[in-house]
Amino acid sequence: MHVIIDICVVPIGVGVSVSPHVAACQKVIGEAGLEHRLHAYGTNVEGPWDEVMAVVKRCHEVVHDMGAPRITTTMKISTRTDRVQHLDEKVASVTARTPERD
Amino acid sequence: MHVIIDICVVPIGVGVSVSPHVAACQKVIGEAGLEHRLHAYGTNVEGPWDEVMAVVKRCHEVVHDMGAPRITTTMKISTRTDRVQHLDEKVASVTARTPERD
Amino acid sequence: MHVIIDICVVPIGVGVSVSPHVAACQKVIGEAGLEHRLHAYGTNVEGPWDEVMAVVKRCHEVVHDMGAPRITTTMKISTRTDRVQHLDEKVASVTARTPERD
């Protein structure tokens, strides 16, 4: 089962700056060899279900290892059986319908 | 790693009523023997990481099997290393601080 | 436009315990006179769109006033034009379809 997720990992109890933890998650995702796109409020990741979810677990492990006593993650998960869709296609399917100014 | 999640599975392409699909997910969660609480916009589930995530995957499989060509799930994931916390404690920690009228 | 939301306000930079801030939000929601249900990973609130969103804004203001320099909130928003649905009906529509064990 192919999956596209959007994930935002928030460490709690490490102060105001969370970018080191988010960068560590980017490293985990990158090392897994999965397609991904960082945006200003999370990261899109796509791939086989088990591989993607293993990365999510590894992110929690790594962020705890960095000293965060608590993590709250927000995630969206998209699967479809009618066809496989990739990250860039999802964006393209919308922009193709959007007037130029956007 | 103990985890508390909040999950809301939304089948797309099955019409306006999604309660049969949500009920099927409740059945999956119940059969897994995990602590869970249904609310009006999702379900809290707690347990060991791998068991909880196996249930999430099973929900997607079951809802696709019911005919939904597309699913979008929203999920929050909470882990902590300072102590294990259970569903009812999380609610109690807030209500203990809330005036009676609420 | 009637709306049902699920809201989870997470203060960042205030340490590990966030229950005082969540309790303050419960107070804001309760004082607004809106139907609401606390669960282990958020709160369901229903009412007219503008009233509900005013409460969301007030929660951010109050939590900042308590000293949180940063907040990340996760929210789901449900509207429908086919009929008005209330919090307890949403739960009932699922439990009516769920075997007794759940």
Next chain:
Amino acid sequence: MHVIIDICVVPIGVGVSVSPHVAACQKVIGEAGLEHRLHAYGTNVEGPWDEVMAVVKRCHEVVHDMGAPRITTTMKISTRTDRVQHLDEKVASVTARTPERD
């Protein structure tokens, strides 16, 4: 109060393809003159709280007007009092800490 949101509007009861509705929301956001970035699982928007939330409401109105009887939106909301942060800075604060391969 300056806010950054991530919003994903999901129409229910309109079939499998939701890109026309997402494109309509992009148009609403673009016409409001707010900074925004589309990604594969939502859109980042930033601006003054009331302007951003007015856009969220307008998206629901427009998608209902297109015939969707039901909408479920997932949204994250970030505010901070320590400093104003913009969309591209949030991405840059992470990528500056991420090894080249990502």
